[in-house]
Amino acid sequence: MTMRTPLKTVRGLGSAKEGADHFWLQRVTGAANALLATFAIGLGVHLAGADHGEVTATLKHPLVALPLLLFLVSAALHMRIGMQVVIEDYVHAEGAKIALLMLNTFFAIAVAAAGILSILKISFGG
C-alpha cells in the first residue's frame, strides 16, 4: 500500500518544519519501551517484597542499572511527545498551550533526571 503523493517532494517538511520526526520518535521510543518496560515489570516482580538491602544490591548490578537508565530516557522522550499531542488536541488558548508544553518538557526531564540520579547514586554506592 502506498500513500505517497507528489507532495513528498515538497521542501520544508510541512508546516511544522519537522516532517515525520515526531511520528518516528514515538515509534522508536515505543519499540524500546516495549522491551525495557517488560524488563522493568520483570524486575518489579522479582523484587516484590524485597527489603532495602536486596533492592539496592540488585539495582547496583550494571545489567540491571543500564536497562533501567535506558528505560527512563526512552520513557521520558515517549511520554513528552505523547503528552504534547494531548495538550495540542485539547488546549486551544495560545498562552496556556505554550505554558503547558513548556511544563510538559520540564516534567519529563525532571522525572528522568531524578530517576537517573537515584540509580547512579545506588550504583556508585552513595
Next chain:
Amino acid sequence: MADAGKQTMADANAKAGSQAARPLSPHLQIYKPEVNMVMSILHRITGSALYLGTLLLVWVLTAAATGPEYFAYVTGLLGTWPGLIVLFGYTWALLHHLVGGLRHFIWDSGHGFDLKTIDVLSWGTLAVSTLLTLAIWGYVLLSAGGADL
C-alpha cells in the same frame, strides 16, 4: 488589494447569525461505541496515567537511593490496600498501553485494517493486557504471600 479580500471574508463571518446554528461535525456522543474506538481512547487515557505513574516509579527509586528507613516507609505505603490497588492499576495501564502499542505497530505496517481484524486486535488488546496483569499479580501475591509490596 489583498487586505480588502480578507476584510470582506471577515465581515461576512462577523455578520449576525452567520455563525449561528451551523451544523457541527458529529462528536463522540453521536457514535455507537465500537471496541476499536474504546481501545483508542483507553490508549490515550492509559498513556496519560503512565505519564503521572512515572512519579511513582521515580519515587521508589529515590526512596531506594535515600536509605533503608525511607524505603521501608514508601514500600510500606505501597503495601497497603490502596497502594496495592494503585500498583495493580499501574500494571494494567502499562500492559494495556504496551499491547496497544504493538497493535499500532501492526497497523503501521499497513496490515490488519479489515473490520474483522480490527475487532480481533482491539478485543485482543483488552484480553491480553488484563490476563497478563492478573497473571503477574497472581504470581506476586502467591509467591510473596500477601500484601508486602
